Amino acid sequence: MKDDALKRPKTNQGKRDKFRRLAESRTNNALITIGRIANLSNRQLYEFEEAEVRKIIKVLREAVSEVESRFASPKGKAESRFKL
Numbered sequence: 001m002k003d004d005a006l007k008r009p010k011t012n013q014g015k016r017d018k019f020r021r022l023a024e025s026r027t028n029n030a031l032i033t034i035g036r037i038a039n040l041s042n043r044q045l046y047e048f049e050e051a052e053v054r055k056i057i058k059v060l061r062e063a064v065s066e067v068e069s070r071f072a073s074p075k076g077k078a079e080s081r082f083k084l
Contacts (some may be wrong), residue, residue, distance in 0.1 A: 052084055
């Protein structure tokens with residue numbers, strides 16, 4: 001079980017440390033995953049249509065825009081899933 005101090009820091013510095021730790025970890029994980037999506041561009045291994053590629057790029061851009069919007073004006077958590 002995780003320590004309660006990690007879940008709910010009581011000081012502003014604790015909240016800042018938690019944000020930095022999670023931001024670094026989650027951003028690095030996102031970059032790794034985006035790299036895996038980029039690997040799908042190998043035409044020797046995969047066959048795809050340009051419309052599918054545009055759809056993938058569009059949903060990734062929309063997700064980044066959503067992140068920007070939420071940092072500019074935080075609101076409730078939006079959940080969405082991608083499907084070709």
